[in-house]
Amino acid sequence: FCTVYLAPRDYHRVHMPLDGTLRSMTHVPGRLFSVQGATARGIDRLYARNERLVCVFDTAHGPLAVVLVGALLV
Secondary structure (H helix, E strand, O other), rough: OOOOOOOOOOOOOOOOOOOOOOEEEEEEOOOOOOOOOHHHHHHOOHHHHHHHEEEEEEEEOEEEEEEEOOOOOO
């Protein structure tokens, strides 16, 4: 897997690493903790506790999941 972090000065768009067709989306409720360094160090399993959207795609190489993680004060 790969974790991609966008700093505040970066744009917020989603890029697909492969061509694919969206098969399903699953909303995973959670918090919206900030992912800034001090907060991330102080909250255990922060990325697993924040709200997420799991997008599953069919690709020529098999299934691909892209997980979008919500946060405040990014």
